[in-house]
Amino acid sequence: MNAEICKNFLLVREKFPDQLDNNENYTFKDKDHFKDYCTSGCDGSLEKVNAGCLYFFNEFFGSSELFQSVANSNINIVEYIMIWLSYMLNLKNNEPNITNLEHFYKTYIDGSDQYKKPIANVKKYTNYKDLIDTKKYYLKMDKNITSKLYNAFKLLCEMYTIFNGNTSNCEKCSEKANQFVNKYQELNNPNNIKDIAYCQALSTLSNDYNNLKNKCKNYKLLPEINTTQNNVKCFEDTSSSSSISKNIFLVLSIFGAIGIFLGISYKVNNKEFKNITFKYYFNYIYANVNKKLYVS
Numbered sequence: 277m278n279a280e281i282c283k284n285f286l287l288v289r290e291k292f293p294d295q296l297d298n299n300e301n302y303t304f305k306d307k308d309h310f311k312d313y314c315t316s317g318c319d320g321s322l323e324k325v326n327a328g329c330l331y332f333f334n335e336f337f338g339s340s341e342l343f344q345s346v347a348n349s350n351i352n353i354v355e356y357i358m359i360w361l362s363y364m365l366n367l368k369n370n371e372p373n374i375t376n377l378e379h380f381y382k383t384y385i386d387g388s389d390q391y392k393k394p395i396a397n398v399k400k401y402t403n404y405k406d407l408i409d410t411k412k413y414y415l416k417m418d419k420n421i422t423s424k425l426y427n428a429f430k431l432l433c434e435m436y437t438i439f440n441g442n443t444s445n446c447e448k449c450s451e452k453a454n455q456f457v458n459k460y461q462e463l464n465n466p467n468n469i470k471d472i473a474y475c476q477a478l479s480t481l482s483n484d485y486n487n488l489k490n491k492c493k494n495y496k497l498l499p500e501i502n503t504t505q506n507n508v509k510c511f512e513d514t515s516s517s518s519s520i521s522k523n524i525f526l527v528l529s530i531f532g533a534i535g536i537f538l539g540i541s542y543k544v545n546n547k548e549f550k551n552i553t554f555k556y557y558f559n560y561i562y563a564n565v566n567k568k569l570y571v572s
Contacts, residue, residue: 446492
């Protein structure tokens with residue numbers, strides 16, 4: 277995270293407000309700013325949001341030079357784009373096809389070529405869709421907490437813009453820093469932590485805040501941020517998910533082994549040998565499954 281990245285987000289908010297107009301519609305304050313990303317004039321709601329989304333990806337990841345200089349090879353920026361995208365879609369909370377992030381993904385990201393154009397001279401991520409797919413778990417993020425994450429992100433960006441890479445501006449960040457920490461602690465309630473996207477968003481927000489705080493380490497006005505609850509809850513959720521996956525893999529592996537054993541025993545002519553061996557093998561598998569499931 278840096279001031280240049282945040283200035284792009286603030287510029288989009290200026291040109292494409294993050295609130296609906298009096299008629300409950302999205303509005304471009306400067307349509308020319310997004311014209312290169314409009315497929316059919318950007319008359320529809322989703323087309324406007326898509327143009328804003330494409331603008332971000334083009335500004336941050338449009339070439340290898342931008343990828344390295346602006347994004348600084350930090351793909352966590354994709355998380356902030358996804359939070360912005362989810363927030364903007366949720367403004368139309370009475371129109372399910374618009375608020376559904378997965379619908380947007382299928383229609384515009386996976387369903388068109390705009391996000392699939394190769395990024396020249398970048399080998400690890402071939403296109404914008406490839407970048408988005410590294411954070412695909414955001415598609416299932418609880419939309420009820422998106423606005424809170426977005427507001428925390430806005431405060432963080434305002435701090436980075438004020439700081440602007442100059443430590444003499446650290447004191448000017450103190451008011452926004454207090455607001456951000458209060459907002460973060462509200463978000464960092466274990467009862468709110470429900471999925472991996474939420475965990476990752478909290479982690480990215482806290483890391484970017486602490487990076488700024490470290491740059492202002494000679495100034496004591498920026499408060500500490502408590503990430504303990506977030507780390508514990510997210511670790512528990514990740515461990516639980518990992519344990520379930522391991523157990524499923526274990527059971528499937530055992531059934532596969534049984535299938536191989538049956539195939540071998542079929543070729544053996546001694547019926548008594550087959551029965552004894554199978555009985556022993558089955559008891560061994562049964563005991564080990566129970567043991568491993570219990571330990572997990």
